[in-house]
Amino acid sequence: MLDDILASALANPQAFLPVAFTTTLVFALYRRWKASRSLRVPFLKFEDGDDSRQRYLQESGKLLKLGYEKAFAMRNYIDELAPQVYLPLKYMDEFKAAHESQLSFPYFSELLFSQNEIGMAKVTEEASHVMRTDLIRNLPTIIAGVKDECSAIFNKMIPLTPDWTPVTPYPIFAFAVARLSARVIAGPELSKNDEWLGICLSFTKKSMEAAHALRASWPAYTRWAARYFSPAVKTVLADRKRATELLTPVLEARRQASRIPVEKRQTRYNDGVQWLMETYDAQNRKITPAVLAEHQLFLAVASIHSSSAITLSILYDLLDEKHQDAKKAILDEIEAVRNEYSNWTRPAVAKLLKLDSFMKESQRLHFMGHARVTRAARVPYTFKDGLHLPKGTMAQVLHSGPQTDPQFYEDPETFDPWRFLRKRETIDPYKFQFASLSNVETTFGAGFHACPARNYAADTLKLVLVHLLTSYDIKYQKESQTRPPDTNHDNATLPDFGTVLLFKGKSSQAP
Numbered sequence: 001m002l003d004d005i006l007a008s009a010l011a012n013p014q015a016f017l018p019v020a021f022t023t024t025l026v027f028a029l030y031r032r033w034k035a036s037r038s039l040r041v042p043f044l045k046f047e048d049g050d051d052s053r054q055r056y057l058q059e060s061g062k063l064l065k066l067g068y069e070k071a072f073a074m075r076n077y078i079d080e081l082a083p084q085v086y087l088p089l090k091y092m093d094e095f096k097a098a099h100e101s102q103l104s105f106p107y108f109s110e111l112l113f114s115q116n117e118i119g120m121a122k123v124t125e126e127a128s129h130v131m132r133t134d135l136i137r138n139l140p141t142i143i144a145g146v147k148d149e150c151s152a153i154f155n156k157m158i159p160l161t162p163d164w165t166p167v168t169p170y171p172i173f174a175f176a177v178a179r180l181s182a183r184v185i186a187g188p189e190l191s192k193n194d195e196w197l198g199i200c201l202s203f204t205k206k207s208m209e210a211a212h213a214l215r216a217s218w219p220a221y222t223r224w225a226a227r228y229f230s231p232a233v234k235t236v237l238a239d240r241k242r243a244t245e246l247l248t249p250v251l252e253a254r255r256q257a258s259r260i261p262v263e264k265r266q267t268r269y270n271d272g273v274q275w276l277m278e279t280y281d282a283q284n285r286k287i288t289p290a291v292l293a294e295h296q297l298f299l300a301v302a303s304i305h306s307s308s309a310i311t312l313s314i315l316y317d318l319l320d321e322k323h324q325d326a327k328k329a330i331l332d333e334i335e336a337v338r339n340e341y342s343n344w345t346r347p348a349v350a351k352l353l354k355l356d357s358f359m360k361e362s363q364r365l366h367f368m369g370h371a372r373v374t375r376a377a378r379v380p381y382t383f384k385d386g387l388h389l390p391k392g393t394m395a396q397v398l399h400s401g402p403q404t405d406p407q408f409y410e411d412p413e414t415f416d417p418w419r420f421l422r423k424r425e426t427i428d429p430y431k432f433q434f435a436s437l438s439n440v441e442t443t444f445g446a447g448f449h450a451c452p453a454r455n456y457a458a459d460t461l462k463l464v465l466v467h468l469l470t471s472y473d474i475k476y477q478k479e480s481q482t483r484p485p486d487t488n489h490d491n492a493t494l495p496d497f498g499t500v501l502l503f504k505g506k507s508s509q510a511p
Ligand code: HEM
Pocket: 105, 123, 124, 127, 128, 131, 181, 185, 299, 302, 303, 304, 306, 307, 310, 372, 373, 374, 442, 443, 444, 445, 446, 447, 448, 449, 450, 451, 452, 453, 454, 456, 457, 458
């Protein structure tokens, strides 16, 4: 019978289209109905008449604040058919401990970016694994090279002149972070290749644009075809292809080198390409350039914009007139550490306690997103208290609520630069650090998927800030020396990317 339907559809496609359309619509409505029936949490929406998509993009934060106490659902403009649920803190322990086959971080990313349809690089187990093992093992060597690399990168892009130079810092910070990350992830062959860096820098933005274009113009059940027709999707695929081409000779050369006995090798590679290749070799699997490109692009997406946006956000606070005493204390601390250590090694960076505390307080009040722990239900999932998430639910635990909750932070609305330093001094020196994790400290996520590169990211950010603060005098171009308001996009909050800062080379520059 199926054969007959197929044959008649092929013979007369015009007549078949309305049938296909109706079936698709009915199926979609059934999916939405089924999900909403089994999701028994309040559905929050703007009640003043304007419930537009644009409103969700710019003002989601208002609804998220309203729901801090209880689990709630809200419109999911990513996929109008899949429910979106925000959970309060009390669900965190169960949420972060749920098995990957139940509540999944890679599946959330897949849905968020429509990764299957646009060809975006996915979260890969292997890439996360090498960050969790090889990166951590090699951190001392890697961090020891970051400060010199910072000088090489920034001195070219922001002149050390005695006059004030206007600079829009975000693109420069993103480029600097892309190069620093590429050194670790892609290795020496590509870390200074402008084409490679260009692909890594723009891949996130292009992927987001492709996902938006897809949702705006392609009904859900036609999206599989977008890769053949949508220019935005084709751009993502073209970048993947080019990334694969650029990685091909690198992988080939590494393979040849690996045939030489270790003691006779002239170069010892210590980077993501090598770690991934060796991981595959150890499992008797063969890594192809296309597979390597998937891992590399995923790591580029994970590393570049998160690090550069946070650097900018912290710098904004450091320049704010309210924090000049704290900045002076941080500069004195940097000077003291530099006098004690001849190089910016990991132990030296670990002594930057005031900078660490300031960075963490800055992120507490200017967090990057209202939710930092994100999972999607691969199967229907029920919490111990009976809260049920239907299959396909995109769920997130609220990060923003606890940051200004007096239950966790005394006088929570006040920017207190040494809040976390005091906690380290009085409670536990190994906790309350910028990269620490706890149920309320979720800048870097939680549970198994918590950012495996968080210590690398924290040390690198500090060294970038050390470089900027010791090499330049920096101030806002506008008269008022205050931090510009953050911008909102869906549940993300970002530092303003358009603010112009003035830079001037310091007369006595630090090494
Ligand atoms: C300040 C900068 C960064 C922030 C705020 C950040 C934050 C995060 C967050 C929130 C997650 C998801 C955790 C979860 O859902 O529980 C994550 C995952 C991840 N991050 Fe980062 N990250 C940063 C920098 C980096 C860098 C520099 C790299 C690589 C060099 C990196 C590699 C990863 C990877 C591989 C994952 C996935 C882990 C997994 O699947 O298990 N991140 N990060």
